[in-house]
Amino acid sequence: MTKAMWSPGETQHEDREYRGFASFDDPEALSYVDSNGNPNFALIQQTDEFRSLRRRLTMFIFPMTVLFLASYLTFVLLSAYARDIVSIKVIGLINLGILLGLGQFVTSIIITLGYARYAKRRLDPQRKLLAEKTGVEE
Amino acid sequence: MPTTGNPVLNLSVFAVFVLITLYIVYRASSRNVTASDYYAAGSSFTGAQNGVALSGDFLSAASFLGISGGIAAHGYDGFLYSVGWVVAWLVGLLLIAEGLRNTGRFTVGDVLAFRMKQRPVRAAAANATLVISFFYMIAQMAGAGGLIALLLNVTSKTGQALLIAVVGMVMVFYVLVGGMKGTTWVQIIKAVLLLLCVTLMSIFLLGKFGFSLSAIMQQATENNKLGEAVLDPGAKYGFSTMSKLDFVSLALSLVLGIASLPHVLMRFYTVPNASEARRSVVWATWTMVIFYLCTLVIGFGAMALVGTDTIAAAPGGENSAAPLLAFRIGGAVLLGIVSAVAFATILAVVAGLTLAASASFAHDVYANVIKRGNAEPRREIRVARWTAVVVGALSIIGGIAANGQNVAFLVSLALALAASANLSTILYTIFWRRFNTTGTLWSIYGGLGSCLTLIIFSPVMSGAKTSIFPDVDFAWFPLGNPGLVSIPFSFLCGFLATIFSKQEPENAGKAAEMEVRAISGIGART
Numbered sequence: 001m002t003k004a005m006w007s008p009g010e011t012q013h014e015d016r017e018y019r020g021f022a023s024f025d026d027p028e029a030l031s032y033v034d035s036n037g038n039p040n041f042a043l044i045q046q047t048d049e050f051r052s053l054r055r056r057l058t059m060f061i062f063p064m065t066v067l068f069l070a071s072y073l074t075f076v077l078l079s080a081y082a083r084d085i086v087s088i089k090v091i092g093l094i095n096l097g098i099l100l101g102l103g104q105f106v107t108s109i110i111i112t113l114g115y116a117r118y119a120k121r122r123l124d125p126q127r128k129l130l131a132e133k134t135g136v137e138e
Numbered sequence: 139m140p141t142t143g144n145p146v147l148n149l150s151v152f153a154v155f156v157l158i159t160l161y162i163v164y165r166a167s168s169r170n171v172t173a174s175d176y177y178a179a180g181s182s183f184t185g186a187q188n189g190v191a192l193s194g195d196f197l198s199a200a201s202f203l204g205i206s207g208g209i210a211a212h213g214y215d216g217f218l219y220s221v222g223w224v225v226a227w228l229v230g231l232l233l234i235a236e237g238l239r240n241t242g243r244f245t246v247g248d249v250l251a252f253r254m255k256q257r258p259v260r261a262a263a264a265n266a267t268l269v270i271s272f273f274y275m276i277a278q279m280a281g282a283g284g285l286i287a288l289l290l291n292v293t294s295k296t297g298q299a300l301l302i303a304v305v306g307m308v309m310v311f312y313v314l315v316g317g318m319k320g321t322t323w324v325q326i327i328k329a330v331l332l333l334l335c336v337t338l339m340s341i342f343l344l345g346k347f348g349f350s351l352s353a354i355m356q357q358a359t360e361n362n363k364l365g366e367a368v369l370d371p372g373a374k375y376g377f378s379t380m381s382k383l384d385f386v387s388l389a390l391s392l393v394l395g396i397a398s399l400p401h402v403l404m405r406f407y408t409v410p411n412a413s414e415a416r417r418s419v420v421w422a423t424w425t426m427v428i429f430y431l432c433t434l435v436i437g438f439g440a441m442a443l444v445g446t447d448t449i450a451a452a453p454g455g456e457n458s459a460a461p462l463l464a465f466r467i468g469g470a471v472l473l474g475i476v477s478a479v480a481f482a483t484i485l486a487v488v489a490g491l492t493l494a495a496s497a498s499f500a501h502d503v504y505a506n507v508i509k510r511g512n513a514e515p516r517r518e519i520r521v522a523r524w525t526a527v528v529v530g531a532l533s534i535i536g537g538i539a540a541n542g543q544n545v546a547f548l549v550s551l552a553l554a555l556a557a558s559a560n561l562s563t564i565l566y567t568i569f570w571r572r573f574n575t576t577g578t579l580w581s582i583y584g585g586l587g588s589c590l591t592l593i594i595f596s597p598v599m600s601g602a603k604t605s606i607f608p609d610v611d612f613a614w615f616p617l618g619n620p621g622l623v624s625i626p627f628s629f630l631c632g633f634l635a636t637i638f639s640k641q642e643p644e645n646a647g648k649a650a651e652m653e654v655r656a657i658s659g660i661g662a663r664t
Binding site for chain 1: 221228351355369372377424434654
């Protein structure tokens with residue numbers, strides 16, 4: 001597919017296809033794909049399966065992003081503005097700041113693995129449901 | 139001191155390595171026929187292969203030479219780079235990788251222009267890619283020059299300039315021959331070698347000090363002028379209000395910029411599906427965590443065994459910490475190996491960068507803006523190759539100008555540019571329905587323009603004795619890294635421009651398609 005190279009007229013073309021499929025006598029199972037075999041994205045966007053997938057995705061990624069950015073910025077701001085605290089020696093010469101920094105490594109691993117697991121359990125099955133309903137595969 | 143072994147031996151280890159990789163590139167690329175093969179390796183790599191290649195894009199000269207050097211010279215303040223590099227992967231994993239891969243094909247422009255007016259947005263995306271890649275390339279060139287200067291013990295500036303030029307030409311040659319598939323294989327091979335190299339060095343160092351990081355630090359503090367204070371924040375960034383802000387600004391650019399770099403974004407296209415894209419980021423994260431843990435050990439190890447003053451006096455300055463440490467613990471052979479790996483690292487990263495830059499020009503500007511989508515693929519590839527030559531030549535000149543600066547620091551400028559121009563725009567376009575062409579152009583040019591302006595008028599360019607142009611002074615912006623200002627500014631530009639311009643109802647179909655594709659992967663590869 002050459003998606004990167006449409007001509008300006010193509011959008012209108014797809015709109016016409018869309019109207020064509022709104023007619024009542026078309027079987028519903030077919031309506032997610034137009035006569036050229038292209039997915040009808042506007043209809044897919046309205047399905048419960050898609051909405052649920054989008055909700056599941058955003059429910060994970062945005063809170064996690066806030067979480068890791070907050071944790072990283074805590075490390076950075078403490079290093080810049082609370083130097084007495086991060087300079088406290090904890091293990092031998094290793095101070096609290098180095099440990100906080102290494103803590104970021106640990107949270108990064110946890111979030112990465114957490115996301116991989118979440119995607120496998122909650123996102124991929126939902127994608128499969130959507131693909132089954134619409135008859136459109138990746 | 140320091141003699142760095144026998145230049146002939148160093149050079150032979152390294153020449154053998156270069157020839158082997160060139161051979162691999164040649165073999166891998168013998169079936170480089172379509173544009174998709176050239177730019178995205180026909181999307182044929184598995185998640186694991188791609189993940190290692192992805193980390194290869196990041197385990198660059200900046201990471202290996204610059205960060206270990208930064209830690210060896212400034213202790214705690216250098217360690218910030220390690221942390222930033224690791225955490226930045228989460229931005230790529232959670233926010234960018236899958237959506238980008240599902241909606242784009244070869245370049246950043248594919249995604250940004252997806253539901254916008256094609257020509258202006260593609261041109262803007264290509265401009266941003268070229269500027270960012272140019273800054274990133276300068277750092278790699280400077281790193282390569284310093285490294286070879288150290289190997290051959292070349293101390294004159296003219297000699298080093300000549301080395302940078304030769305090294306640069308070898309690298310451009312790689313891209314011309316290899317394309318994305320060749321580049322990916324070089325990335326994979328060199329990432330594995332580099333990882334082995336740093337891991338073994340770290341284990342050796344830890345073993346030497348009874349597996350105690352504290353013991354390494356103990357000896358390190360004895361070889362640094364600051365003593366124990368080098369383990370606390372402030373060795374590089376000092377204690378003034380502005381220097382603290384500079385520290386925060388650098389931290390922000392690191393975490394937001396890395397996953398916004400064009401050549402990293404492009405790497406997400408070389409996998410066959412979204413779950414492989416995800417898998418590749420998971421792989422990359424593991425590789426990264428191990429690698430950056432090692433930089434901590436190697437950095438303090440170099441401070442302990444070589445000493446900060448010796449490092450600063452060597453050709454290549456701070457960037458020489460890791461090779462000097464290798465020489466100290468393993469003699470000429472280990473120096474030869476470490477240098478060869480570091481060189482291959484730079485080579486591969488530059489190849490990836492040149493490719494990203496040339497793809498964005500050939501694919502976005504030539505094929506879609508100039509030829510309006512009707513370019514013949516063979517001609518498009520030819521344009522890509524010529525762009526590679528031009529970008530290579532420009533960055534050789536830039537690299538000569540920036541010779542001697544810490545490469546991790548130089549890279550942080552490219553990161554600030556990437557975060558300013560790309561991150562806001564990509565996030566808006568994937569996650570905000572209302573976002574439109576006006577908003578896209580404002581957030582790209584607003585971010586890129588403000589960032590570039592602030593870099594030019596910062597102490598990095600002029601006014602201080604560590605500046606690129608130390609003899610003149612036109613600096614009025616106090617921070618060395620502009621990210622703290624320019625990144626929020628680009629988000630604001632994109633937001634305001636979208637709010638105050640009218641919606642583009644004619645693009646509703648495209649917007650629906652983009653959202654469905656980005657989130658579900660439907661229709662991404664048909």
